[in-house]
Amino acid sequence: MKVAVMGAGAVGCYYGGMLARAGHDVVLIGRAQHVDVIEHEGLRLETQQFDERVGPPHLTGSTDPAAVAGAQLVLFCVKSTDTESAGASIKPHLAADALVLTLQNGVDNAERLRGVLAQDVAAAVVYVATEMAGPGHVRHHGxxxxxxxxSPHSEAVAQTLAAAQIPVEISDNVRGALWAKLILNCAYNALSAISQLPYGRLVEGEGVRDSMRDVVAECVALAQADDVELPPDIDVAVRRIAETMPGQYSSTAQDLARGKRSEIDHLNGFVVRRGTALGVPTPANRLLHTLVRLIEDKAHDAV
Known part of the structure; x- marks a missing residue:
């Protein structure tokens, strides 16, 4: 299968690297600093099971969105803030029968992307702990x-992913799964970013678990008001994140550490906006959103 990864950050490089390692032809579309290393040295894929370099002929890099041309599968991994603009940049080059699979935080990216693209767009919920440890070097934590x-392509794509050692489930309730992931992100991302602590150490802090429960309770109430069918045992899933990814810093924490704008507007910020629209109070989420935005603004003003 020919695969293109639009937005080759930590998530895109991990899944693209795994598919290339399994023998598929993958192009990683990302920033020049990563692409240059990938083109000359290959992608360093450091996981808990192996540490290898994956490169040509199966893995190449590009900074040009036109590199999606001919791809049967596009892993769409850009930040939620860039969904429409990135979709527009690949639109002229997409094969008519391509499947665009959104591997993004937030709950509405697939819907927004369908407003830009005519191709088949399917949402995916991602549970992975990764980071870019350096140019062309992705580190997998769990x-x-x-x-x-x-979708018409989902079964074939799921088989391809599973054969590349990527566990996959096709679900009729992806909306509920996306909301469940949103709740996990709302509970962890901002607190990890503000404290610059990994999940395992974060939850040991005084009052952290109670604060997380407040955030989760608001999100659950909002989901109920929005007629979202959540999976059972959300509280168990929240606890499990710290247990299964103790060394992971949230993507929001990684963004703030690099002085970059985060996706907080599409996480706790989304909860605040949706809560306002539906009349559901969200004070804990509002405070976390406000604090992260203040940190972002301070970093931006200092540049």
Missing amino acids: RGELVIEP
């Missing part, structure tokens, strides 16, 4: 499973 929504 997990890696995907939950994808049904």
